[in-house]
Amino acid sequence: MSSSVQCVLCPHACVLEPGQRGRCGVRLNSGGELVSLVYGRPVAVHVDPVEKKPLLHFMPGSDVFSLATAGCNLRCDFCQNWEISQALPEDVPPYDLPPEKVIEHAEEYGCSSIAYTYTEPVVFYEYTLDCARLAREAGLSNILVTAGYINQGPLAELAPYIDAANVDLKSMSDRYYREVCGGTLQPVLNTIMALRDSGTWVEITNLVVPTLNDDPEDTGALASWVLENMGRDTPLHYSRFFPMYRLTDLAPTPLDTLQQARTEAMDMGLNYVYVGNAVTPGGMTTRCPECGSVLIEREGYEVDIRGISHGACDNCSASIAGVWDGTEDR
């Protein structure tokens, strides 16, 4: 007789009767055994600039083979990719792309990395892990773009294969996580620190949503946490919200709000704070924290690497945090 099972991949810890799926919609109790419905079945596959992830201190100017399956374990009202993240796997036509093919295609397209992105790689965990292992063997880097809502055990198994991660830290308010995203805050903070401890290069993105988390107290609290727990060299991206999914009644984030959040975070002591999803003066420029020289200038996804060589400022030789020439520099 079939039995119920508990998925312990993420903090939701869904208990599933036979035939039931988890909150992610992609993990099913099939006859007393938990199965993934999306293994090897991505619904989005693209070659992107690494700057799109966004990762600005990781192999700038490189191309990333990027993929996602359907599904997510959060339910953010502002989701920018809700058509696939909130879809069931049978509702979006997938590609048939086993891990071996992912590596082949990444190499064929001249990509130096593979990104598990767009939706939530936590819910296509087995696929991510198998691809990441093969990619490492093939000399490719692995990038995780995630909301970080995962338990520590599975993260510890995956993290050694992940070279870089951009973790979406949506707010420092647990209430915000519960009410707007359908999750909780602490597991995300744990993920960010665990990735850092495992040697993964980590950048953090905060989507600034008007009226919900755009108060200077909110953005300031987040910058303060990054500074205290991750250090001044961790890049922080304040990203512009556009009306989407369940929040179409809100206006895009005013540029002044983003600029102000950036200025305050830098005044607190963070060395690298960026404005994403928007064109603002200097908002995507990397400067040397020692001498102020422009190291990398960006416009959209155009990258001008002008003042940094082998991870050091050309002007004053200060070491610049990041992965600049490949994993050997980590």
Add this chain to the structure above:
Amino acid sequence: MNRKMDRRGFLASALLTLLAAAASAVRAEGGGRDPGTGIDVGRTSRKRAAYWKELAG
């Protein structure tokens, strides 16, 4: 005239039916309705997942 239109309509309808059948055949490939659960999993695969436990009772 009407007969011609009817014939064209019939041909168009038959063509659409054939296309729909072909699309449905493609969609069912490798998937379809799971006999155990009754859930239509389409073309999705099913891979034994990691990180779960069987519950007693």
